[in-house]
Structure formats: structure tokens, C-alpha cells
Amino acid sequence: MPALGGKIDMVPGRMHGLRVQAQREGRYRGQCAEYCGEQHARMALEVVARPPDAFDAWLAAQAGPAAAPANAQLARGQAVFLAQRCQACHAVRGVTAGGPGATLGPDLTHVGSRRTIAAGTLPTHAATLAGWVADPQAHKAGARMPATRTLDGADLRALAAWLESLQ
Ligand code: HEC
Ligand SMILES: [Cu+2]
Incomplete structure (x- = not known):
């Protein structure tokens, strides 16, 4: 910096x-x-x-577990995440059970609140999250995350919407 x-x-x-x-x-x-x-x-x-008060509020929110899915679309997204076994590399506190590999990828508990993903590579919103999940290498060559090419469009959109909702 x-x-x-x-x-x-x-x-x-x-x-x-x-x-x-x-x-x-x-x-x-x-x-x-x-x-x-x-x-x-x-x-x-x-x-x-940030000023101390704003920082403390941010820290308290980040320390909490993931937001529960607020509607059927988001519940579907969470189910897709678990079915795809994303939790093999990612923790989502309150949703995943942890395990030996769960820190191979970033903690996603509040991924939707981050301004960017993949170390500044993409702004965070549902469309970029979907594009990232479908093909990480297309955005960041060498990223240690496998592509997920088998999802149909509706499942991928639900997954991306759920990730975005993790504020
Ligand atoms: C083999 C381990 C592995 C698996 C399986 C995996 N990921 Fe990842 N993921 C990673 C790694 C490593 C990164 C960091 C990539 C980078 O920035 O270079 C990452 C980054 C991400 C990010 C960006 C997070 C951030 O803050 O930058 C999201 C979102 C994500 N993964 C979602 C998923 C989803 C959804 C699945 C399941 C479809 C999944 N991942 C499966 C390893 C994995
Ligand atoms: Cu470097």
C-alpha cells in the first residue's frame, strides 16, 4: 500500500x-x-x-454466521453449493461442517459483502460470481479452483444469487 x-x-x-x-x-x-x-x-x-465505531460494527457483522436463505431461490442456491461439494474447500459458517480441506479456499460466510473477489480480479455481484464459479481460470489463470461446467443455468443463477446474499 x-x-x-x-x-x-x-x-x-x-x-x-x-x-x-x-x-x-x-x-x-x-x-x-x-x-x-x-x-x-x-x-x-x-x-x-474506517472510524472505530464503523470498524467495530463491521467486525461484529463479519464475525457472525451466514444469513439464512430468505426465499426459495436462495435456498436452492445453498443446496446447489452443498451438492457440488464446494465445502470441500470453502467454509460458510453456520452452513458447512468444516473439515481438513475447508481452508483451501477463502471463507465465504460474508463473500457478498466484499467489494471484489479473487484478490481484486472482479467486482462482487451475482453475474461475476456465476462467471467465476463456471470457469475460474478464464478470469485468473492459475487459480486453484476447479471449473464447474456441469450446472444448468437455473442452478448456477441460484448459486450465484445465494453467494451474493451472504452479506
Ligand atoms: C479444490 C478447492 C476448491 C473447490 C472445490 C471450490 N473452490 Fe472456490 N476457491 C478456491 C480457491 C483456492 C479460491 C481462491 C482463488 C484465487 O483468488 O486465486 C476460490 C475462490 C472462490 C470464490 C471467490 C472468493 C473471494 O473472496 O475471492 C468464490 C465465490 C468461490 N471460490 C466459490 C466456489 C463455489 C461456489 C464452489 C463450488 C461450485 C467452489 N468455490 C469450489 C478453491 C476451491
Ligand atoms: Cu505475486
Whole structure:
């Protein structure tokens, strides 16, 4: 995040910390600055600085479990997610049971509240979520998520709507 003056190496398998201080509320873009493999061009990150009250409210909402499906379409989307075994790599707190591989992919409990998915590659909404699920490689070469080409359109739309609803 050049605006915050922060940069640190990440070493696989090691925990590193970086402390930065924003003087002003806002969004500060960062980018992986060390060529690290096929996905390197799509490795953006964002530091969001909020006033303490707003941050605490955000944190409390993010710590909670996933929203229950509010209608039949969203319930269908959740069922498709489980039937496709997406939970082999992704946690959705309150919905999935966890397991050894459940941290291979990002936690999706509040994926709909993120501004972007796949490290800044796509803005988050139902259409981009559907496109991502159908073919991650088309958006981010080297992504370690298999394509899901077998879903019919209605199931894919329900799945994407459910992911978007996870605010
Ligand atoms: C083999 C493990 C694996 C499986 C199975 C898998 N994913 Fe993923 N998924 C990943 C990985 C790894 C990423 C991160 C990709 C990246 O950014 O490079 C990801 C990213 C995502 C993202 C973007 C999240 C974010 O915040 O950037 C969504 C949404 C998603 N997966 C949904 C699904 C759905 C829905 C299914 C089932 C149809 C599924 N995934 C199956 C591994 C998996
Ligand atoms: Cu990189």
C-alpha cells in the first residue's frame, strides 16, 4: 500500500505481521510486488480505514454466521453449493461442517459483502460470481479452483444469487 508506506515479504508457511497506520479514512490499494507465479498479475489487496465505531460494527457483522436463505431461490442456491461439494474447500459458517480441506479456499460466510473477489480480479455481484464459479481460470489463470461446467443455468443463477446474499 504505497500510500501507507507498507511492504513486507510473505514466506509460505510462516506468519508475518505488518502494522500500518492510516491518518485518513479511505481505501488504500495494495498489490503483490514480488513475482510469485502464474496468478501474480491478479493479486491486489485493499486496506480499508474506517472510524472505530464503523470498524467495530463491521467486525461484529463479519464475525457472525451466514444469513439464512430468505426465499426459495436462495435456498436452492445453498443446496446447489452443498451438492457440488464446494465445502470441500470453502467454509460458510453456520452452513458447512468444516473439515481438513475447508481452508483451501477463502471463507465465504460474508463473500457478498466484499467489494471484489479473487484478490481484486472482479467486482462482487451475482453475474461475476456465476462467471467465476463456471470457469475460474478464464478470469485468473492459475487459480486453484476447479471449473464447474456441469450446472444448468437455473442452478448456477441460484448459486450465484445465494453467494451474493451472504452479506
Ligand atoms: C479444490 C478447492 C476448491 C473447490 C472445490 C471450490 N473452490 Fe472456490 N476457491 C478456491 C480457491 C483456492 C479460491 C481462491 C482463488 C484465487 O483468488 O486465486 C476460490 C475462490 C472462490 C470464490 C471467490 C472468493 C473471494 O473472496 O475471492 C468464490 C465465490 C468461490 N471460490 C466459490 C466456489 C463455489 C461456489 C464452489 C463450488 C461450485 C467452489 N468455490 C469450489 C478453491 C476451491
Ligand atoms: Cu505475486
